[in-house]
Amino acid sequence: MRIVWLISGLASVALGGLGAVLPLLPTTPFMLLAAFCFARSSPALHGWLLRNPTFGKAIRDWQANRAISRRGKTASMLAMALSLVVSLVLAVDPVIVIFQVLGRVDELTQV
Incomplete structure (x- = not known):
């Protein structure tokens, strides 16, 4: 099951990256989904996402307060x-x- 979570997390990061440049595709929900998936598959990738200077704070805020x-x-x-x-x-x-x-x-x- 870890591999499914890992692939889902990587796909979410890819979609979130596209969302950063495409106007109709959201970024934040995909990054939140990636953090969720990585928490179940890869502590290293989960930590990388939480430390990311662009998305890390929003993800940490969401995890702590369920709010942006x-x-x-x-x-x-x-x-x-x-x-x-x-x-x-x-x-x-x-x-x-x-x-x-x-x-x-x-x-x-x-x-």
Whole structure:
């Protein structure tokens, strides 16, 4: 079963990395999932993820409080708003903009 958790953790890190550069793919949930999987498969990878300068604090906050910091939420909301503004400025297809807005509304209702 450890190998399944390890592969799931590695896949989650890969998806989270993609989410850092792709506007419709979230990063944080995949990194939280990776930490969960690595805790069951690889203490070394779990520790590496917790010490990661980019994602470590958010993961530790989640594990301790089951919440993301106010600063993290603010940064997330600003990034979502910026991606929407960029889409509007670049005259992206209105259907894509609608999906972005609907996705943002869904994410904001979960905060």
